[in-house]
Amino acid sequence: MAVNVEGEMTEESQGFPNIIELNVGGRHFSTTHLTLTKHQDTMLGTMFSGKFPCIHDKDGRYFIDADGESFEHILRYLRLNELPPVSLMEKVYKDAVYFGLNDLIHELELQPSIMAKLMRDKFYSRLDGFPGALNEILHQAGNPEIMHKSYPSTTVVVSALESEHKPKSEEFDVNHVCVCAKSTKEADVKLKPWNQFAEVGAEEYVRALKSNLEERGFVVVYHHIGNCSYSCTLPPQGRSSSHRKQNCATLFFALVFHWTKM
Template sequence: MSKNDSQVVDLNVGGRHLTTSLSTLAKYPDSMLAAMLSGRHPVAKDKDGRYFIDVDGDVFVHILNFLRFGKMPPPERASEALRDNWKRGIAGYDDCLNQLLEGLMASRYHSGVLYIQFSDSSQYVFTLCKVAGIPEGHQVINVKYTSSTTYGTNLVHFLNEDLKRIGVHLQPGDFRPEPKCGCRVALRYMIKLE
């Protein structure tokens, strides 16, 4: 370890650039961070000379703040960073969210019931797709994704979280499509405008 523990250290943590002091990183002498900066082990650096740590930068910032202040982040802040990281890993997530938002805009985003139908676009074309149990006259937004790259349960879970933030709430019960259809499921939502 350097004699100058207040030395500024530039980090590249999973692509996120962070700056801290050597004393912060070496606060716990038996930790991996302290060992990494002790000079006893070779340490990877990026092209700009920053120490490279191959972990998610959004999660690591909570570790860094713990070293700085000795306090754990509120659980919702830590879980939010992990959730966002996992969500980014779902192939096609942003495309599915955009399909939902476009469908909501097309419906003029009125209060009331709507149905969102999740369909596997790798298998079928859904021009006249019918889902058993949806009453006539209700709005249906069809979200198409490719099951070969997207795990549908995680996709729907995270979409539900994002929809809830804008006043669209999942209601109990789901509606199964006819067997010949490529749709996976249709879910009932309530738009609650404040």
């Protein structure tokens, strides 16, 4: 029986039975209509408000296209305000966002694992072109020809400007090909000379790429392998009769993927 505003028991609530049978991603749950509509401003509250048609499976259960394992903990939170185990917090957090469970989202965002991930994601979002750079690196790392020659590890060479580079002379060729002085090799992936490098630093950017790759499960190390070999001789300045040089500010890093340590 459901309870109406006067505190009386009714057979159904807004057209729904008091006991709701659910099929969530293939897992079956039984709960009350009151539990599902505990927070009206959520996806569940809207689904079971009676304002929209619901989908049923072949056995008549209300069907929700979501992860059943996560939903078990979402249901426990709705019933008991109980948070999921630490090992599942990130997974449940994603579904809490999906269902619009703002109270659960807020509580999970105060947990160390979720807070750390949010801070990392916020930092990554400050790095222009970060997703594209990751995809280029993974494309190079997974190149069958490279892997065939270098297995059990693959090295991807990345180049980046430390800061915005302004030539001091017309003699400086801004269109020169950057080649690492120590290896006479061009970069496999060239990061653009974004202004943010003045704030973040090229090496910090590459470390962020490495950290993200590790979060995905890759075993990868990196190191600075040198600077671009190009330089330009500048004319004497003032009373000085000696010539000066301007070096290219491009740095080269190696990201080494180890496939046998996965």
